[in-house]
Amino acid sequence: MPSPRAAARAQSHRAPQLDEIAAFAKVAELGSFTAAAAQLGVPKSTVSRAVTRLEEGLKVRLLHRSPRAVALTDAGRRFFGDVAPHIAGLRDAALALDAYQGQPQGLIRLSAPPDGGESFVGDLLVDFCARYPLLAVEVDLSSRQVDLLREGFDLAIRATRELPDSSLVARKLFDSDVQLFAAPSYLARRGLPRAIDDLMDHERVVFLPSSRRGQWPVGDARSVRDALSTGRIATDNFQLIRSVLRAGGGIGPLPRVLAAPDLASGRLVHVLPEWSQRAGTAYLVYPSARHVARNVAVFRDFALAWVKRLA
Incomplete structure (x- = not known):
């Protein structure tokens, strides 16, 4: 068991606690125990005791206290100048961590x-x-x-x-509404159809469900059904249709949402806007x-x- 003298010596060299330094820095910054306590969200007595413990641990007076004012001593000014940047850094680090934890991740x-x-x-x-x-x-x-x-x-x-x-x-x-689209280059070459029947005079890119693979003829029948379900290129993948259309391969159906970026950029044009099918x-x-x-x-x-x- 340490002797009373050794215990006193250990006490005289007690390292200051972070909460004590933070309390002192806030009082020094605001010039008031009352204002510091309000900003820290603790009773005034808590701030006062923390500063007192800090002074006792350092064996130096940091603040001149009077009923009307609080002022830094020379030692207090030097100490505040040394610790203030570190207190601010710790505060910024805590705020940054809080912001990081507050974001979804x-x-x-x-x-x-x-x-x-x-x-x-x-x-x-x-x-x-x-x-x-x-x-x-x-x-x-x-x-x-x-x-x-x-x-x-x-x-x-x-x-x-x-x-x-x-x-x-x-x-x-x-x-998911399916509509008809074509590239400006194709329409410049072959013209713009005015009616569904006009599609029979155009290259058509057809969406063919996998259940109907191999069953589409390239016919000459002039009907809405034939115009939209027959053609030289057929696939069950809208992405492939989109690529063929952008390359100028003909007129074909795409979900509106899939064609939207190309419409905005001008790579595709909406053809026969009166025709639409809910997919x-x-x-x-x-x-x-x-x-x-x-x-x-x-x-x-x-x-x-x-x-x-x-x-």
Whole structure:
């Protein structure tokens, strides 16, 4: 057990505590114990005791106290000049950490269909990641309907005519309207059709569901059905249709949301605007829960607001 003298010597060299230094710095900055206490959110007596302990530990008087004013001693001015920058740095570090922790962060796993995923979802994700720099998004483009819970996905974008009943929460993103488009270069070469029947005199790029592969003829029948379902190039992938159209390969159908960036840039032109076909509705789905995970809620709200700009 240390002797009383050793204990006294240890006490005389006690290192000042950070809360004591912070209390002193605030009093020195504001020139008032009352103002310092109010800004620190503690009783005035707490600030006074902290400064007293600091002076006792340092064995030096830092402040001249009177009923009307508080003033720094010479030692107090020197000490305040030394510690003030460090106190400010610590405060800035704490604020920066608080701001960092306050931002959404982590990984979001998203499933999306391949048609539109490379463009619509890509554009959405670029804006989303710019808005939330601490979030990362892992995207699985697949035509199959993934099991969100079993496969560990947070959300999915699904385009369908009828959303089946399930335990998932579904939020409508947009109606997927299919319209006709062509490149300016193609229209300059072949002219602009004025009616559906005029399409038979044009190169047509056809969307052909996989269930009808190999069944389309290149016919001469002058009907709306033949004009929109026959052609020399047919595929079940809208991304391929988009590439062919942008290259000047003809006139063909695209979901409006998929064509929107090319319309804005002038790479595609809307043809026969009186014709439109509802292909389904795009939904954002996520597991039902009383309390939706913060990252899921952030992505949901951002996506819903983002798609309104496409309307």
